[in-house]
Amino acid sequence: MAKLLLCHCEILHSVEKEYACDLYVARVGLAAKLTDLGFLKGMIAECIVSTYNIDGKPSAAPMGVIMEDEQHLIIHLFNSSTTCSNIKANRCAIINLTSNIEVFYKITFKEANIDGQLPQGWFEKAKTVNAPKLRLADATIDVLVSDLAPIGTLKTRATCDVELVQAILKFPQVHCRAMAATLEAIIHATRVRAFVNEEGEQKQVSKLLELIDNCNNVVNRVAPNSSYSLVMADLMKRINSWRRKTED
Numbered sequence: 001m002a003k004l005l006l007c008h009c010e011i012l013h014s015v016e017k018e019y020a021c022d023l024y025v026a027r028v029g030l031a032a033k034l035t036d037l038g039f040l041k042g043m044i045a046e047c048i049v050s051t052y053n054i055d056g057k058p059s060a061a062p063m064g065v066i067m068e069d070e071q072h073l074i075i076h077l078f079n080s081s082t083t084c085s086n087i088k089a090n091r092c093a094i095i096n097l098t099s100n101i102e103v104f105y106k107i108t109f110k111e112a113n114i115d116g117q118l119p120q121g122w123f124e125k126a127k128t129v130n131a132p133k134l135r136l137a138d139a140t141i142d143v144l145v146s147d148l149a150p151i152g153t154l155k156t157r158a159t160c161d162v163e164l165v166q167a168i169l170k171f172p173q174v175h176c177r178a179m180a181a182t183l184e185a186i187i188h189a190t191r192v193r194a195f196v197n198e199e200g201e202q203k204q205v206s207k208l209l210e211l212i213d214n215c216n217n218v219v220n221r222v223a224p225n226s227s228y229s230l231v232m233a234d235l236m237k238r239i240n241s242w243r244r245k246t247e248d
């Protein structure tokens with residue numbers, strides 16, 4: 001049975017102090033369930049999965065997470081990923097939810113960080129499982145991996161048993177198209193990066209670049225001078241550098 005806690009962050013609504021949130025968390029013990037966090041049965045939720053590497057360093061990557069029921073989450077892992085190897089070795093992980101697009105971006109593209117690496121200070125050891133949790137997360141789900149089943153030769157289906165759900169208390173948030181558009185652009189960009197050097201994939205790359213351009217236009221129209229437009233500007237620069245590399 002998962003222990004469910006909702007945490008209250010005293011300074012949550014102070015923008016300048018946003019990055020110090022974790023220091024001020026005070027548990028108030030309100031119950032929260034996966035569905036309270038927006039999970040729906042069968043829906044893919046884009047989360048950050050964090051694990052420990054063999055050398056003990058925290059590792060994190062965006063992954064699609066699917067709720068099977070209130071106690072079980074499913075992740076389809078590419079066997080080639082470090083996350084997959086770590087989960088096979090440690091049989092546990094933290095599923096982190098973050099609405100902070102910059103954090104999501106810098107975990108997706110590690111090279112966007114200073115030194116090109118994830119800041120180790122972003123993580124702390126979780127209490128219930130041997131995995132690092134993202135200190136800036138809006139919510140974390142500690143999971144034990146009870147089953148690993150191959151999906152063909154490339155992927156593994158990990159069944160995750162929910163051990164603990166922790167969430168910060170947050171004001172309701174307005175919908176802004178910039179959030180979805182930036183997330184969509186980040187996902188497309190991971191594919192561009194994967195295919196950009198492959199001759200046979202250039203049609204697909206052009207299509208993806210067009211979609212990213214559309215996302216960029218939306219973001220700059222609905223949220224100029226925002227964290228979204230900053231992420232998009234960095235992403236567009238990064239994509240151009242990949243293009244240049246192929247033209248050299």
Ligand SMILES: Cc1cc2nc3c(=O)[nH]c(=O)nc-3n(C[C@H](O)[C@H](O)[C@H](O)COP(=O)(O)O)c2cc1C
Pocket residue numbers: 046059060061062063064065075076077078079080081082083084108186187190
């Ligand atoms: C939004 C998003 C969702 C993703 N979902 C998955 C997924 O469900 N399974 C997977 O194996 N990779 C997924 N990826 C790709 C991994 O994040 C990517 O391969 C990453 O480099 C793996 O990092 P790692 O090798 O450190 O584990 C996703 C990427 C993004 C941007």
